[in-house]
Amino acid sequence: MLLEALSHEFMRNALYAGLLASATCGVIGALVVVNRLAFLSGGIAHAAYGGVGMAFFFGFSPLLGTLGFSLAAALVMAGITLRSKGRSDTVVGVLWAAGMAAGVIFADLTPGYPADLMSYLFGSILTVGHEDLWVMGTMCAGVLFVAVFWHNDLLALSYDPDFARLRGVPVTFLHFLLLCMIALAVVMLVRVVGLILIVAFLTIPPYMAEQWTSSLARVMALSALLCAVFTVTGLAVSYALNLTSGASIILVAAAAFFADLAVARLRQNA
Template sequence: MIEIFTYEFMQRALLAGIIASVLCGVIGVYVILNRIVFIGGGIAHTAFGGIGLGYLVGRDPLIFAVLFSVAAALGIGAISDKSRVSEDTAIGVFWAAGMSLGIVFVSVSHGYAPDLFDYLFGNILAVSWSDLLLISVLTLAMLLLVALLYQDLLILSFDPGYGEAVGLPVRELHLLLLCMVALSVVVLIKIVGIILVIALLTIPGAIVRQHSQSLKRIMALAVLLGASFVLAGLTISYQLNIPSGATIILAASGTFFLSTLLAR
């Protein structure tokens, strides 16, 4: 097994997977506790509009995916908070609009988009050093935010009513959390793709939460679980010559079902 990681592309893939595991272990727990998994799905699909725009203007699609993801997070949060439109309706509109924009942008762009499927279904083996740099910067920024606002995010996740009573800016914290989810989505798109991004973001934390109550312990164990899924997925996909992103998710899903049976 060790010899497969002597290849540089496998080393980049493993490093990207470990960084993503750290992010999933921390941000994914907040996604589960705040019950915003569906919002994450809407943001992920809206990001496809940014990817299409990147192809259209000939720039890095991930940069535009960041802009579209953050805009979707702020838009969903603002519309559901300040209008009569329900949250799931706002998510559905952004979801559909982002995907449609992406399709239009790609169709009118010049040339062929050879790695478009990588953004939809992921291709961790194609992660470049520039992708790793962007992923690392985004992950570090979010970990710093979590460290600075840990207590506030804890209150937001478990008792937002108490947070309002003691003067916490609950609405602003909620929007900030959505933006953090948006950036997490961008990090994971290159690894498992838009279609599977929410699975990797939530499954490790969901497994650990079935067996632990301490937030810090859940985060730490979720990071370890995520890294284990990445390692197992890369190894199995290399041996069987099957897609890496899907294999990682299948390893995580299988563990989740087994964990659920044991938790009962």
């Protein structure tokens, strides 16, 4: 059945897109979880919705719209969170709400409600085209490059920024870079699982991986693997049962997450 599914080009593209997103999310998600940036990623993701609305209104590529909006949101949040990690919640919340509201207003103003807007909310992995794959591939390569070359710097930054700064790690630069990478990952994930579910995809696999391994690199690799497994399984389920693909992927991830929790709890009691 799986082979039959893969005979369709859109299914093959969906699989490639899912795998590229998995590699990216594994790396970014690990950094999001260890830096406690889940809420902030949610903020960036939803601010991106404003970009989608704007892209429809002005008639440019939604990918460009989300990219621009997410990057802008990321830069603003990076500036705010750099000094005081604790007090950033409010601003993130404001950007979150304002971004989404802007998206809705732009959609209102666009003549003829674009049906496609919904797909950016819930994902449309089955409509990923060749061009999207190239863009995603490039971003994925960029994220992997940064993660490998600055690996220990990112580790030090995440663990003890004061010490990292003292040792000459470009903390400010990397902090901005990290949030921009989150924004990039968000833009990619918009296509795969949709905005609503991005936070779950960036947090579930690394959270699970964090319990199992003791180094950041391994958490990255393991969560990428988990993302890939969830994507493939979710796609298969959605194909077999004719369900929405993005939601299926996330439900598979959530099921695994709760199973993992249950097993851990049982082991604790035993």
